[in-house]
Amino acid sequence: MDNNKPQYKKKFYPINQDLRSYLEHYKRVTRTNVFYDDLLRFQGSIAVFDKDDNDTLWVRVYYNEFEKVEIDNSLKKIYTLLHADGDERNIQFLNVDYIDFCTFGNSQPFRVKIRNILNDNYTHFYIKKADASRIFGLELEHILSPNRINFLVFEDTLIEEHIVGIPGDVFIENNLKDCEEHEKAQIAKEFVKFNERCMIGLLGDMRAYNFVIVPIYDFDQRVFKIRAIDFDQQSYEGRFRLYKPHLFKENLPFNLLVKEKLNKNAIEQYQNEERSILVKRLLDSESRLKRLLLAMKSTNLAPPEHIEQLREEVYQFTLDKDFKKADSMGEIVEVALNFMKRNFRNIDF
Template identity: 25%
Template sequence: MNIQKVVSYLTKFCKFSNLPSFEEFKEGFEPDDEKYRNSELDGLEREFEPTELYISFTRMSEKNNLASKIASHLWGGESQTLDFFKDIKITDVVEMSYADHKPLKVSVNLKGGIEKVFYAKPFDERRLAGLELVHLLSPDKYNFSASGEAIYEDEIPGIEAEEFEANYKGDPFKNESYVSELVKLDFLTQLLLLGDMHKRNYLVSSNNITGEEKYSVRPIDFDKIFLISKIEYADVLSTDKDKILKFLGKEKYDSIRETVKGEIRKRYYENKNRINTFLEIINESDKCTVYASDLRNSLSAFHNDIDIAYIDNFGELLKVHFERMLEP
C-alpha cells in the first residue's frame, strides 16, 4: 500500500493516529504459566485456549498510559489523551495465541467502574482492507483505530459460532433467526471475497427484547480477504446450504438474500465516493492483489462476463464485482 495515501485516507475519517505500535504495547507482558499448568483443558481445547498474560506492577502505570492514548482515539476520536480516559486501568490481557497474528484482548476499567474491551493487533494491509470495507458496506459498524504499526479494534459482542453451535440445545440449523443470519453472512462473504470464513471467524450474539430470541452474526477475521482462487470458496454455507434450503424453503432463502443485498446496496450508494477512493489504495497493495489473476478468471466465470478477465486494475475489478453482486 502507498503509506502516504493510507495515512491521508484514514486520518480524514478519524481512523488514524500516532498510537503505540503493537510490539510497544505488548512488550513486557508475559504468559501466566501457573494458570496454564492448572488448566483443566486438554487436547484441541487446550490448543485453542487463550493465554493469560501478566506484567510487573512497576510497569503497569506505563501500560495504563498507553491504553489511555488508545482509548482516547478509539472511543473518543481524539489524538491527545482525553481527561476522561487518563485514569483508565487495565484489568486483564489475554493473548489469542491460536490465531495467526496472536492479537491481544485488553479489558479496561473507566471512571465510574465502566468496563470496556479492545483488541490490539499488528498492522496488516489485508485486515485493514477488510475492516474498512465491511464497515462501509455491512449493515453493522466496525469501530477501529490504526497507526503505522498496529490496529486497535472495539470489541464485537458475541461468541464464536463453533462454541454457539456446540452448546445450543437442539439443532441450531432449525432456528430460523440463526439460519437467516448465516444466509446474510454468506452473501456478505461472497461480496467481500472473505477467505477462511470458518466457524471460529464469526461471532454470534443474541437479544430477546421482544420476548423472542433473535440472533446476530458478524465476521471478525479479515486477514485472508481476497486470498481465494475461486469465489465458491468464499461461501460460509458450503457444507450446510442444502440443509438450510430445505429448512427455509427456496422462496424465503432468496428473500433473505435480497433483503441483505438491498441493505448493503444502500450502504454502497451512501459511501460510494469513499469506497472508490479506498479501492484505489487497495490496488497498490501487493498483499491484497496477490491472487488477482485467479480472481479475475473466477469472477469472470461467476458473473458470466469474459471482459472481467481482462481488468488489470484490482480496485476496478472489485468495483465491478460489487456492482454486479448488488444489481437489483
Template identity: 50%
Template sequence: MSAIDDNDQALTEPNKPSRKKPMFPVQESLRSYLKQHGREVKLPVSYKDLLHFTYSVPLLDKNGRDTYWETVLYDIREFEFIREGLVKMYAILKTEGDLTFTKHLDVARIDYCSFGNSNPFRIRIVNKFNDNYDHYYIKIADASRIYGLELEHLLSPNRITYLTHHNTLVEEHIPGIPGDVFISKHLNEPSTNKIRLAKEFVKFNERCFVRLLGDMRSYNFVVDITPDIEDFQYRIRAIDFDQQSYEGRKNLYLPQFFKENKELVSLCTKHLNQDSVEQYQMEERTMMAFRVASTRFRLMELLNIMARDKISTEEKLNQLRSELSEYFKSSAFLKCTSMGQLVKRQLKQTLQKNLALISKNLGKFED
C-alpha cells in the same frame, strides 16, 4: 447465486484457506485515506511496545481448557508506561481522547495470541468503581485487514471502530457469541428460532461473497442475539478480516462451503426453500446497494486505492478472476489486474440490478 447446499462435496477439505497469510504493508495512499477519515491518529502505545513482556502463562477457560491465549506480564516499570498508555488508548477509542473518566479505569489483564495471522493482544479494561469490564485489541497494521474493516464499515449493517498509527492497528471488541460456541451450545436450545437464524446465515453468506471477505469459518464470526416482539432476532458479524480478497478459490468467500459451518447450512436446507433463499439474498443485495449509493464517494476512493495495492499473489489473483468469470459468465473479470479491481467488479456484477432500481434518487454507481 444458487441456494445453499449442504452436500458432502460442497464441504470438503480443499475449501480451506492458506495456513499463514503474509502481512501486507500500509502504502502511503491508504495512509492518506485513513488520515482523511479520522482513522490514523497518534496513539500512546504501539504493538511493538507490548511485545516487551517478561513471561506469560496459558489462559484457560472456566472448564480448564486451553483458549490459545496467554496472559502476559511485564517488568513493573515497563508496565506502568504500558498501563497508562493503554488506558489513554481506550479513551481515544471510546471517547475521542476525553480523559475525564480515565481516573477510575485500569488495565485488568493483557492477553496475547500466537495462533493465527495477526498475533493480537487483547486488552481488558476494568472500571474500578463497579468492576465492569470491556476489551479491545491491538494488532500489526496489515493492509488487507484494514481494507476488510473499512469495507465492513461501509457495506455491512454494522459500524466498525478502529484506529491506526504507523504499524499499529487498534480495534474495538465486537460483542456476540462466537459462532463455534453458538453451534455447540445454543443452536439446539428450545428458545432458538432456527428459521430466523437460517435467514440470517443466508444474508451473511451473501454479504461475504459480494465484498469478497474470505475464511468465515464459525470461529471467525459471532452471533448477536436481540430480543424482539415475542421472539429473537439474529445478526451474524464477522470478527476476523485478515482474509479480505486474498484467496484464489471462489468458494472460500462463501461461508456455506466450510465444514465448520455445516450445521448452519443444514439448518438452511431444512427450513428454507429455493424461493425463500433467493428472497433473502435479494433483500441483502438491496440493502448493500443502498449502502453503496449512500457512501459511493468514500467507497470509490477506497476501491481506487485498493485497486492499485498488492494484497495477494499473482497466482491467487489469476485463479479468482478466472473462477469468478466462469461463475458469472462474464469476461469483465478477466480484465482485472488486482484484487481491488476484482472487488469493484464483483460489487458491480452482483449489485447492478439493485443499483439500477435506486439510481434515479440516489445517483449512479460509476465505474
C-alpha cells in the same frame, strides 16, 4: 485433506500512502505511545483456560514493574481515543485488568481488558500488527454491512474495538440446541444473508470461529444477527469457494439449518433482499467507497496467481467480461460491486 483450507500462510501487507491518506481523511489515524512490538516484550505468561478448563490458546502476559506502569497508562489513553475521542478527564478511574496474547491464528493479537473502577463496567479492545488487507476488510464491513466498525491506526499498529457476540463454534456447541424452531429459521435466514455479504465483498475464511452470533431481544422474541470478527483473509485467496461461508465444514450446522428451514424460493428471496440493500448502502457511501477502492487498487494484497485464479472463477460464476480485465484484488472487488449495482439497482422489496 480439507479442500477449503487456505493453501498459504498469508503474509502481512504494508499500508501504502494512498491507504494512509484515506485513513487520515476518515479520522482513522491516531497517535499513541505503545506499539504492537512494545507489547511483545512481556516477561512471562500463563495459559488462559475457559470455565470448563479448556485451553483457550490465549496466554495472559505480564511485564516488569517499570514497563507495566508506562504500558498501562498508554493503554488507558488508547481506550479514551476509541470511546471518548481522547477525553482523559476520567482516566484515573480506568484500570487495565489484564493483557492477553493469542498464540493461534495469523494476526496474533493482544486483547486488553479495561475496567471502570467506579461501576465495575468493562470492555475489551485489541492491538495488532497493521495489515493493509485487514484494514480494507474492516472498511468494507463498515460500508457494506449493517454494522459499524471502530478502529484506529498508528504507523504499523492497529487498534480494534471488541465486537460483541457468541463465537459461531461456541454457539453451535452450547446454544443452537436450545433454540426454538422459529429461532432456527431466523438464524438460517441470517446465515444466507451473511453468506451473500462475504461472497460479494470477497471476505474469505469465514469459518464458525471467525464470526459471532448476536442474540437481540425484540418484544417477546429473540432474533439473531451474524457478524464477521476476523478480516485477515480479505481479498487474498484465489479460490472463489473460500469466500462462501456455507461451503466450510465448520459451518455445516448452519448450512443444515438453511436446508431444513428454507426452501429454494425463500433462499433466493433472502439473497435478493441482501443484494438489494447492499446496493443501497453502496449508493449511500459512493464517495467514501470510491476513495477506498482507489487505495485498494494501488495496494498489493495477494500473489499474482491468486488474482489470476479468482478473476477467472468469478468470471465463470457471473459471465461478466469486466472480471477478465481486473489486474488486482482491488479491481476484482470494484468490478463485483459494479456488477451488483447494474443488476440489483432497481429491485425494491
